[in-house]
Amino acid sequence: MTIQTKPIEAYSLPTPNGQKVHVMLEELGVPWTYHRIDIGKGDQFKPEFLAISPNNKIPAIVDPEGPGGEPISIFESGAILKYLALKFGKFYPADRREQVKVDEWLFWQVGGFGPMLGQNNHFNVYAPEKIPYAMKRYSDETHRLFRVLNTQLEGRDYIAGDYSISDIASIGWAQSWERYGVTRDEFPNALAWIERLNARPAVARGLAWGKDVPAKSLAEDKEAHKVLFNQR
Structure with a gap:
């Protein structure tokens, strides 16, 4: 059984894709830290975020205890889920x-x-x-x-x-x-x-994670639309 001693760093938001990682980490019961990436304000384009998520999308994680004990960064929610499942041997079958x-x-x-x-x-x-x-x-x-x-x-x-x-x-x-x-x-x-x-308690916690921070509705935030849409 893999024991996680240092928190996994999650760079995310409570969007459907971000919630995948929140739910998974809650289900695993491992220590993790949440870093809010405000995509409406352009946080996803900052160099420090692009270094771990070159597609400028959330979520992304950094596991300080990656393969060989060295840190690893992972972007794309499906890749994150599979990495965590294989590392901790849960929610992915052996057969x-x-x-x-x-x-x-x-x-x-x-x-x-x-x-x-x-x-x-x-x-x-x-x-x-x-x-x-x-x-x-x-x-x-x-x-x-x-x-x-x-x-x-x-x-x-x-x-x-x-x-x-x-x-x-x-x-x-x-x-x-x-x-x-x-x-x-x-x-x-x-x-x-x-x-x-x-x-499932862990699912409920994961889906709710990050929603305690008030945010202007993206549907009404025209300035955010300039950041999120129609960029090359």
Whole structure:
């Protein structure tokens, strides 16, 4: 069993992608320190953050007790989840076939469920010009992905067998189901799964982490939009 003596440094925000790492660290019960990266003010472009996250996105972590006892920095939420799962031997199966299942659904989330729901949110909430085609395109894709999730959860408590990083990856996005027009009648398995995960104390703590800091709504913060959108 791996013992963590120095806190893992998490550079993040309480966004769906940041929440993945918060939940994972809370589930592991290891010491960790939260560094708030205010993306609306451009913290993600500071040299010290780019040194650990060259894609200027949160979350990122620094583990002072990385492989060989040397520090390691990791960006991309899926990579962080897998690194932590392998290091501490939790929430990732030992069986190779079961690993494939977890990887499939982890990559399903990072490649589709998150990005498509993110585009839905952008065109329906943030975009200064309401483009009906884009709004319908991403709303339809959101519902298709919730249907995929709902079908996968038929007769299952968790996405890929036992509770794993595939569940942790998806809950931050799925918990906001109401804003996407998803209904309980339409996707009962997915909604039951969301409630099942929210009942886990570590998930509840992870989802709430960082929300105690008041922040102006990004939907209304036009100055933040200049930082976040339409940059090359």
